[in-house]
Amino acid sequence: MTPKVLRTAAAMAIALFIGASPTLAADKLGASLPLAQGPFFTAQIYGMTDEAKKLGYDLVVLDAGGYGKVDKQVSDVENLMAQKVKAILLNPADPTSFAGVLAEAKADHVPVVGAGMPFAGTDGSVSPSHCEIGKALAEGAKALLPNGGQLAALVGPAAGFWATERWRCFKEQIAGTKIQIVAEQASEPDAAVGLSIATDILQRFPAVQVLYGADDTVGVGAAKAVQANGSCGKVKVLTAVLGDTTEELMKAGCMDYVVALQVVEVGRKSVDMADKLIKAQKLDTKDLVIPVVAVTPKNLGSVDLSTIRPPSH
Amino acid sequence: MSAEGRIDMPQSGAAAQTPQERTLSGRLLPWLQSAGLPIALVALVLFFSIKSDLFLTAQNLRNVGLQAAALAAVSCGQMIVILTSGLDLSVGATVALVSVITALAINHFGVAAGILCGIATGVAIGVINGILITWFRVFPFIATLAMMSVLSGLALSLSGGTPVTGLPPEFTLLAYSRIGGVPIPLIVSVTVLVLAFLFLRYLRLGRYMYAVGGNRLAAILSGLNVSAVIITAYAMCSACAAVGAIILSARVGSGQPSLGGSLPLESVAAVVLGGVSLFGGRGSVFQVAVGVAFVSILSNGLNLLNVSSYTQMMVVGATLIVAVTFDQRFVARV
Numbered sequence: 001m002t003p004k005v006l007r008t009a010a011a012m013a014i015a016l017f018i019g020a021s022p023t024l025a026a027d028k029l030g031a032s033l034p035l036a037q038g039p040f041f042t043a044q045i046y047g048m049t050d051e052a053k054k055l056g057y058d059l060v061v062l063d064a065g066g067y068g069k070v071d072k073q074v075s076d077v078e079n080l081m082a083q084k085v086k087a088i089l090l091n092p093a094d095p096t097s098f099a100g101v102l103a104e105a106k107a108d109h110v111p112v113v114g115a116g117m118p119f120a121g122t123d124g125s126v127s128p129s130h131c132e133i134g135k136a137l138a139e140g141a142k143a144l145l146p147n148g149g150q151l152a153a154l155v156g157p158a159a160g161f162w163a164t165e166r167w168r169c170f171k172e173q174i175a176g177t178k179i180q181i182v183a184e185q186a187s188e189p190d191a192a193v194g195l196s197i198a199t200d201i202l203q204r205f206p207a208v209q210v211l212y213g214a215d216d217t218v219g220v221g222a223a224k225a226v227q228a229n230g231s232c233g234k235v236k237v238l239t240a241v242l243g244d245t246t247e248e249l250m251k252a253g254c255m256d257y258v259v260a261l262q263v264v265e266v267g268r269k270s271v272d273m274a275d276k277l278i279k280a281q282k283l284d285t286k287d288l289v290i291p292v293v294a295v296t297p298k299n300l301g302s303v304d305l306s307t308i309r310p311p312s313h
Numbered sequence: 314m315s316a317e318g319r320i321d322m323p324q325s326g327a328a329a330q331t332p333q334e335r336t337l338s339g340r341l342l343p344w345l346q347s348a349g350l351p352i353a354l355v356a357l358v359l360f361f362s363i364k365s366d367l368f369l370t371a372q373n374l375r376n377v378g379l380q381a382a383a384l385a386a387v388s389c390g391q392m393i394v395i396l397t398s399g400l401d402l403s404v405g406a407t408v409a410l411v412s413v414i415t416a417l418a419i420n421h422f423g424v425a426a427g428i429l430c431g432i433a434t435g436v437a438i439g440v441i442n443g444i445l446i447t448w449f450r451v452f453p454f455i456a457t458l459a460m461m462s463v464l465s466g467l468a469l470s471l472s473g474g475t476p477v478t479g480l481p482p483e484f485t486l487l488a489y490s491r492i493g494g495v496p497i498p499l500i501v502s503v504t505v506l507v508l509a510f511l512f513l514r515y516l517r518l519g520r521y522m523y524a525v526g527g528n529r530l531a532a533i534l535s536g537l538n539v540s541a542v543i544i545t546a547y548a549m550c551s552a553c554a555a556v557g558a559i560i561l562s563a564r565v566g567s568g569q570p571s572l573g574g575s576l577p578l579e580s581v582a583a584v585v586l587g588g589v590s591l592f593g594g595r596g597s598v599f600q601v602a603v604g605v606a607f608v609s610i611l612s613n614g615l616n617l618l619n620v621s622s623y624t625q626m627m628v629v630g631a632t633l634i635v636a637v638t639f640d641q642r643f644v645a646r647v
Contacts, residue, residue: 036621065622068571071561072622075380079616082373096478097565100489158474159571186474 029057029274030080031115032073034093036063038189039216039243039309040263041091044115046310047267048089055275060085067160067189070097077101087111087274094161095119111277115270118287123277126269126288130162133240133259134169136292140257141170141179141210143294144236148178149209152201154194154222156214158186163214166240170212182208187218191245194221195228202229213239216246216258223249242295242308250300258295265290265307350586350600354607361614368617375496379488381609382498383408383557383564384579385602386505390553391580392601393509394453397546398526398593399446403457404554404580406464407438408573411558413468416477416568424484428559435555436548438464443544461577468570477568488563498560505556509549510598522546526593582633583608591637 029052035041045061052059060083064073070093078101080088088105090112092098102121105112114125128136141151153170156163163186171181182205187193198211198221211226213219219239223246226235232254239246242260249255269288276283295303361368387404394401411431419427438460445456490497513519521542524532532539554576561572587604589596608629615625 036623060619061621062616062619063622065626066574068574070565070569071383071572072575074564075376076616078376078379079373079613082370082376083367083617094476094565094567094569096476096567097569099566100485100564104489158469159472159476159569161476164475 026058028085030085031061031089032076033063043263043309044267047264051268051271067093086278089115089270091116130165131169134166135173136259138170138173140238151210152183152208153212154218189217191221194218198222198225210236216241216243223254227254260293260295262307365617378499379496382502383560385502385605387557388580388583390550392584394550396522396526399453403460405573405576406461407554408558409468410464411555412562412572413472413568435551439548439551443547447540472570485566586636
């Protein structure tokens, strides 16, 4: 056999071996969220998925099925570790509940990124935190009530960490102003429930000038109540998260101030941070804050939506 | 006829058989009732083992055990109530309230006292449920549904709507420590199951649970204090829920006023899937253990296959419907 034939045979064998060997599976990233529905989480998942794809990762998303299912979310993080993910993106229902499982992740050398808020035990975070959102909402209340006035609040679910934090920081931020809180009601994050409660509030407190909705579920409910009451423009509505319905209500003149979160960007940056942690690269900052965008009817047309929500289908 | 003969040990022999029992379906149904789920469980394990190479890893199996621990404790209590032909929908809210009270008590009086406070709270809730159902003749469904609302409100009120934090590490470590590689929560829940087995099998009061559920009128005519038996059943159910609450609180390292929201459905699903009849008087701890394993492995396996929680909820609900249909359509007639 000539050397040329041998070389050819060897090359073919190597080519066959390479062709027969299984393609290398992409590394996995895990994401654990309290929910997978609503404008916030769908946008966050979109940002994470898109960025993970660009960086060559498979993203495994587990959602606990509700803010009340903290124990399920702890289990989800354990399940992600069992799946041997390279890093975990964690948006916790309640950050105080993850100390034990985060210690296990650390012991397994699995980096964890706080995807939505900074909290103890993580290797980094991308936020705005809920407290910062509450403060931004307070700035909105001050803008809507420059001379003070009555405000009623739909503060979101009782025992919902995000809602409690937003409301706590909102109140701290408006302390010392002439804004008077006349009512605060907890409710499930449901537009229909928000509508009922806001309707009752408007009957009980006809002098209310601003309704606070902790997010765009109860915020939409509040705006619908104002709309049904024929009070658009007279009773202002303030909320967080710019979903499609929120935008429509703002165009209709029944939503007045929205603290828009750049949720897609939060998702993307969380993945970028996880990628750097996996590759043991230096982080520019451990706790990255993505600024919120104040949206009013005046600037609605000029806001860049690409970082706020997924592209329309 | 003793409760045991009526329920767990059907009389054998052709002479004791009814015409229905002599038919193929008459012989098949009791066998399906006892062996159907274990077979389904093995099939489920095989399915997930094939679909995911991570399923049979030690870490994942430990996760399954850890995640099943609280459900096992709660389901054990739910079974005792269902044996008396009752139902406890307040187990989830009991878990929430006990979680908050245990955390508050631990912060003030220490871990041991906190755990005792939690268990005592559970027993008290169960006694109230039992009194509502027996003395005031409120349907179990309504009484425990209303109690669920009361307890949820109380948990939120006591905690101010926020988690009770600051628990000492020796409490939270309970959930993450192992003895011989076995997570402590799993050891606790297995202990609860064993105690329940011994109670139902060897104590007279345990046999009375079957008797009351199997035929309440006969139990009354036999001179049993049915009210006391039912109150005891609910007290035991809530005590088991309290154990579940303590396990979950240690896992999440805080007292959570919203803990346990899915437990009423999951515990009923585990019990009924296991083959415990909703009509009362039929069932064993082993069946509940298999039911819990089925629900937990189903959830874990679907997680590994990256199925969303909403689909999982549909799967658990649909499985429950199938089990209850089987119970209503066939088992009740056997």
